[in-house]
Amino acid sequence: METIRLHHPQEKENMNLPASAAAIGFFDGLHRGHQDVLGTMIAKAEENGLKKAVITFDPHPSVVLNPKKRRTTYLTPLDVKLEMLEDMGVDYCFVINFSSALAGLSPDTFVFQYIIDMNIKEVIAGFDFTYGRYGAGNISTLSEYGAFHTTGVEKLAVDGEKISTTKIRKDLLTHELESANHALGRPYEVRGVIVQGEKRGRTIGFPTANIEPEYRYHLPAKGVYAVTFRLDNEETVYKGVCNVGVKPTFHDNLERVSVEVHLFDFDRSVYGENATVHWHHFIREERKFSGIDELTDHISRDKQKAIKLLENL
Template sequence: MRIMKVTMLNHPHSIQKEELPPMAMALGFFDGVHAGHQRVIETAKNIANERNWKSAVMTFDPHPSVVLGKKHEKIRYITPLDEKIRMIEQLGIDHLFVIRFTSDFARLEPQQFIDQYIIGLNVQHVVAGYDFTYGRCGNGTMDTLPEHSRGLFTITKVDKLAYDGEKVSSTKIRCLLTEGQIEEANRLLGRPYRITGTVVHGDQRGRKIGFPTANVECDDDYYLPKTGVYAVRMKVKDKWVNGVCNIGYRPTFKHPDERFMSIEVHLFEFDHSIYGEEVTVEWYKHIRQERKFNGVQELVAQIEKDKQSAIKYFQNEAE
């Protein structure tokens, strides 16, 4: 896999056009890097390859609503920035530009944005979704882009991607995650939903009852699925291992003051110490909701059922 160059830009940037190669660039926020986003990015990549340019993506951080004050609660992402960078690199892009979205940047008029961040970065072709907006108050649209281009770059507008008549969108995927509909979310993502985190020490309760778990601590910017039990795969040291995951508040053992969500993964046929390791968890099927049991024996019996459900799921997938 090619190594993607990542450039973090603060406004105003100081890059000179002559410093950069000709590029075909995909523009968007791309939270989730879902199937629709992948179509936009792949289009830019294909055009770059056809014309012997470099392929590029431009995205923004944080979400504009954080700066523009449209939302007061904490913003969580299907793909926080580090995860988004990993996903875009896997698509084989040459250069990623991450623009720090600030109040000053938000005040740029549409023409100023195009002059400084498209023409000024030697972009020869722009690819974006039909609903992409740019400039102050989002006044720039795909309809105004030809005028703002000053004839210095060409444009491809990508129509919406829909499944069963419904637009593939980050908003829809977040709703599906909230409802625990992980298989449908994965269909719209065009890949399994995933998180990346670090294995940390837990209270060893799983090991004591015969089901050792890896406690995964992830960035609190992740938009996590509904609490419950899921069939998952976890990547440990470049190897994927099947398992079953409980995400939630562990009601059977819950301390009254425990308010933090835990992600505990029991891996099948795996018995290695992986504390401190960075791992990736991919989520495949919602098995059941989280619930409180009347005792440890009842919990152990249910975990065994969950494990068998996950094993059966992966066996069916392999056939």
């Protein structure tokens, strides 16, 4: 997949792009609703002999448009999203810098510069996609241009509620992990590097791998989870129990959240290696215990519960 990064204003005279079908959107999470849009794009491209393309943005538009609710953490950070799109067979990904200048474009200017001038013949977007200054452009206005064909993909809902990145983010913060994973169509994942921690877990019989997230992920809420874990240089998938939190039994005012995974049947030093954690089930909220004995007793219970939850995985 070729990734083309664009800034406004952008010189594009020498791009000489082949005709393509393009799915357009932010696509954070690449959840099941996004997969419908991308699947429609792939079908249109193959039906019409076009290249498969995606138009996305960086950073999230809320950084420019909504300072009170700006989104600076992601379900799928850009590099991860690009890898996933490549795995889906996308030929081109246009990453447009979402700036004040871009947000101020008229709908017509956006269409001519970022769709027509890029030789896009099929545009596929979600039913609620908007573009141009004040979001004045939408699926209906896109269909009025004669230079390309437009397809709007209807919402995908579960129990009457639209699958959305906003809902998934909320579910992760309210321990509704199964709901988030169902909307994603896969277990939520976070990539990171294994770093040295306080090494307290080893002294109480539960050694942990401390994960420093590689990107600005939207982490699940503080608590204990049943997870799987894979080192980047191995195919083996390990099972474990993960604590996301501030370790209140040992710290009164620690603000920085850590991600610590105790793996079953694993006893190796892997500091410095890259790994991915997949979240499967929520077990309990993080809490402060009276001392080491109470803590280790609860960790033992957490481990047994995680073993049970993951046994049929």
